[in-house]
Amino acid sequence: MTLTNINIPRLQLEGMTKIYPAVIANESIDMTIAPGEIHAVLGENGAGKSTLMKMIYGVIKPDRGRILWNGEPVDITNPAHARKLGIGMVFQHFSLFETLSVAENISLAMEDYGSLDDLSRRISEVSEEYGLPLDPGRMVHSLSVGIRQRVEILRCLLQQPKLLIMDEPTSVLTPQAVRKMFATLRRLAAEGCSILYISHKLDEIMELCHSATIIRGGKVTGYAVCAEESAASLARMMIGRELPTCSRKRPDVEGQECLRVNRLCKIAADQFGTSLERVSFSVYSGEIVGLAGISGNGQQELLYALSGERPVADRGAITIDGESVGHLNAAQRRELGLGFVPEERLGRGAVxxxxxxxxxxxxxxxxxxxxxxxxxxxxxxxxxxxxxxxxxxxxxxxxxxxxxxxxxxxxxxxxxxxxxxxPKLLIVSQPTWGVDIGAANIIRQAMIDLRNNGSAVLVVSEELDELFEICDRLLVIARGRVSPSVKVEKTSKEEIGLWMSGMFPGGPVDTNKARELQSEGCCVD
Amino acid sequence: MKSLFGLLIPLCAVLLALVMGAVMLFTLGADPLSGYATMFGAAFGSIEGFSETAVKSIPLLLVGVGICIAFRANVINIGGEGQMVMGALLATTVALLFPGVPSLVLIPMVLLAGAVGGAFWGAIAGALKAWFNVSEILSTIMLNIVAVQFMNFLLRGILIDPAEVARGTGIPQTMRLSPNADLPILIEGMRMHLGVVIALLVAVGAYMLLWRTSMGFRLRAVGYNPDAARYAGISVPKNVTAALAFSGAMAGIAGAILVFGSESHRMVTDGGSTGFTGSAGFNGIVVALLAGLHPIWSIPSALLFGGMLVGANALQRVAQVPSALIIALNGLIVVFVVSSEYFKKRYMESGRVDVESDAEETEEVKNG
Known part of the structure; x- marks a missing residue:
């Protein structure tokens, strides 16, 4: 890598400072990104990464500091200005209009895109090219979180940016799709596009990024060339101490069957939802079962049915401790010892x-x-x-x-x-999505402790690393069907990745079709 | 600091409305300052005046407190008028059926009947919204009309004073109701009666309900966010219905107090609802809005509007200004209070301390 030889950096930040009434979000942050460099920004939640990125993208105004773009000082006044300069950003939280289609949403951020049909065609082309399959005609409200993120990424790619800011982009992709996206990013970088990559997955950063700036408490606490560091040393720089580890130790007692789902069928509530087809599985006390799958494959419907927010007609389809609960509402199921963490935090998990x-x-x-x-x-x-x-x-x-x-x-x-x-039975959806590693470990440890105290835990997640770290058994959901369970020791990420594309015994896809789909990195639609 | 600011904004809104009113007084040829002096002097300047103001404030406060509960659950109740009428009708019926029961029992009985009548009427609209998704704005307005016609039907029919029939005059009113149900006068020689105390107790009770009980918590949770409520196992339909029932109950009590605290101690109709309620079913909404949907702040708010009603008459007498000016003034206060919400929100947001929140920024990205 001869990045240091390039004289004019793509982007240079000098003394960027942003002060809010209660906190200093950013204090004198300096950073330099060369053309074609993939640069990681590492930091815990609240460290000030997003604030910094938003200043670069023109969303918020810095109180002090200077941005040099290709060596020229610029005052980025708004996101449209940033896009004109060639800066694209994929947000961690989505900025999509739910009542518009994918193509319409993308058209909003574009100038002269021709007709909507032309744009749709381009979306399909680019999405195929980068391994992010997407139907441009679908309405956004019907898309899962994972697919929405895909829309955001594509929106940026269509503008052929010179600098791409990505805020935790891989959390909702299969391992195969992540690899494909990395290939895409490397190609973009080779074409001269610089990439600012925010992630809490240290191994990804080690694999993808050339260098990293570490931010803690709004200040730069370190700069690292990734090839010279280990994941552990990066983690130490980020949280300022040794990384707490989870103790997985599991008691050997066989628990009672706590949750049993028995041939649960549910027609999707809206036309773009996924209907559940004869879903059957059990979770025993004293174990953590992981449900893997790309979002939009029936997880939402299943969780609504399990939580009691949308009770089902067949009362025996769900039992807790042997008691039929299919018809009970959320409060009644909680009385029986259910705890539930939904994917949507505000507006569902909290008021x-x-x-x-x-x-x-x-x-x-x-x-x-x-x-x-x-x-x-x-x-x-x-x-x-x-x-x-x-x-x-x-x-x-x-x-x-x-x-x-x-x-x-x-x-x-x-x-x-x-x-x-x-709770006797805890159901958690995406427990650590967007949570920094220090806190993620606390959450994982708490789930493990809960299991060790004899509770049954069901974790629905798209992050295989996490599932493999904490689960005892794994299930996979694809197109509304749930696979047989498999012990974590007896499977691999590759196999689960395949299952996620629908190829499992009794799954929705036959072997040939699955390979085809998997090569597209997709199993939706 | 924040609560001080929250108090300052509605005060400014009222002041601005009064300034506008002063301009109107001036153009009508009256001296604004002495006009206001007359108005507020009549309403608050003497014990007698205050007593009148308090009596006028009772229905405003009760309906306003009910509106607070409904709006907190995100239910719009425009049916105060109808609920007052239905409460009054049921209370009157009870008084006619049990005239001999002693005061100590009969007064609670008629008040309870008022609450039940109003609650029933509110619950109809609530259930329609909860289970059939009928807009409560439309259903409550229409139920007002139904209630009025029902009142006319009953007061011309089975509830009519037999003396009226015998005389052949046929005025649609009940006979003088049992004196045992008369609300006791609080101060000798004045009109202020027990209704004032009841209204105050109800306001405090509503505050307790909303912020101290699990029932109120459920109502507010449903109002803030139905999805989160459903997640927690709180029934949205039940609480929507309950909110309108509570709201109706308060209006129903107001209706009952209008009957048993009146000079004539009868229920009379002039064919419409305003003749009976004095539009308190609508003005209560204004009271609640000025109070920031807070039951306790509704007390001064109701006194202000009650005082303006009393002052309007004095103003008309002394300054020869049409009392309709007060209606305009009421309207101005509403306009200013509602639009001041904008400033309140902006202030709240500027005081936010989050670093990583993306909500507003995302908006800007969309727009940018």
Missing amino acids: PGMSLSDNGILTAHRHGMVRKGLLDFGRAKRFAQKCVTDFTVKCGSVDDLITSLSGGNIQKFITGREILQQ
Whole structure:
């Protein structure tokens, strides 16, 4: 790599500073990215990565500091300006209009794209080329989180950017698709496009990036050439201490069957949803079962049915501890010992207009917070405080609105709230999505501890690394069907990746078709 | 700091509305300052005036408190008028059926009947919304009309004073209701009666309900975010219905108090709802909005509007200004209060402390 020989950097930041009323988000940050360089920005939640990226993308204005673009000082006033310069950004949270189609959404960020048909054709071409298959005519509201992210990535790629900012882009892809995307990114870099890559997956950064800037508490705490570092040393720079590890040790007792799903069928609520077809599996007390799969393959429908938010007609299709619960609502199932962390944090897992402590009451009120119909605020506060302490939630006080927290901290709080209730059966969707590694380990450890105390845990995740790290058995969901279970020791990421494309015994895809699909990195539609 | 600011904004809105009103007074040829002095002097300047103001404020406060509950659950209740009428009808019926019961029992009985009547009427709209997705704005307005016709039907029919029939005058009103149900006067020689105390208790009760009980928590959770409520196992349909039932119950009590606290101690109809309610079913919404949907702040808010009603008459007498000016003033306050919400939101957002929140930025990206 001869990056240092290139004289004019693509992007240079000097003394970037952004101060908010309560915190200094960024303090004198310097950074240099050469043309064709893939540069990682590493930092925990709240370290100030997103703030920095948004300043580069013109979303927020720096209080101090200078941006040099190809050696010229620029004042990036808004995202359209940034795009004109050749800066593209894939956001961690999505900026798509739900009531428009994929092509229409992409057209909004484009100038002269010809007709919508032309654009649709280009979307299909580029998406095939980069291994991110996508139907341009689909409405965004019907897409899962994973596919939405794909739309965001494509939107940037269509503009042939000179600098691409990617905020945790791989969290929703299969290992095969990740490899394909890395190939895409490397090709982009070879073509001279610089890439700013934000991720908490250290092995990915080691594999993909040339160099990394590490940010902690709004300041640059280190700069690393990835080839000279190890994942562990990067982690140490990022969190400022040794990385806590999970102890997986598992007691050998065989548990009782806690959750049983028996030939659960459910027609999707909307036309783009995935119908569940004869889904059967069990989760035993004292084990963690992982449900892998690319989002949009029926996870949402399954979770709505399991949580009781959308009860099913066949009451025996779901049993908890042998009791038929298919017809019960969420509260009644919680009475039987169910805890549930949904994928959507705000607006499902938490009420946006309420404080942390009130959001604790939301599901934990059974634990002595209501006496004779009256709320016990002292207990509610103590509970929320314990959540905040145990799960290192960064917040002012438990009386603050939950919306004042960052996404990762909300996730920590919600997961903590459910785990602290010591449920007999815990169902978690995407437990560590967007959560930094330090906190992710705390959440994983808490789930493992819960299992060791004899609870049954079902984890629905798209991150295979995570599933392989904490689970005892794995299931795969593809197109509304669930695979037979397999012990983690007896399988590999490659096999699970194949299963994710629908190729498993009794799966929706026959062998040949599966290989074909898998080579496209896709199993949706 | 934040709560101080929250208090300042509605005060500014009221002041601005009064300034606009002053301009109107001026163009009508009256001296604005002495006009306002007359108005507020009549409403708050003496014990007698205050007593009148308090009595006028009762229905405003009760309906307003009900609106607070409904709006907190994200249900719009425009049916205060109908709910007042239905509450009054049921309370009147109870009083006619059990005239001999002693006051100590009869007064709670008629108030309870008022609450039940109003709650029933509100719950109809609530259930329609909850299970059939009928807009509660439309259904509550239409139920107002149904309630009024039902009142006319009953007061001309089975509830009519037999004396009216005998005389052949046929005025649609009940006979003088049992004196045992009369709301006791609080201060000798004035009109202020027990209804004032009841309204205050209800306001405090509504506050307790919303913020101290699990039931209120459920109502608010449903109002903030139905998806999160469903996630927690809170039934959205049940709570939507309950919110309108509570709201209706408060209006129903207001209706009952109008009957048993009236001078005539009868229920009378002039064919429409306003003649009976004095539009409190609608003005209660204004009271609640000015109070920021807070039951306790509804107390001063109701007193302000009640005072303006009392002051309007004085203004008309002294300054020869049409009392319709007060309606305009009410409207101005609403306009200013509602538009001040914008500034309140902006202030709240500028005070946010999150670093990584993307909500607004995402908006900008969309627009950019």
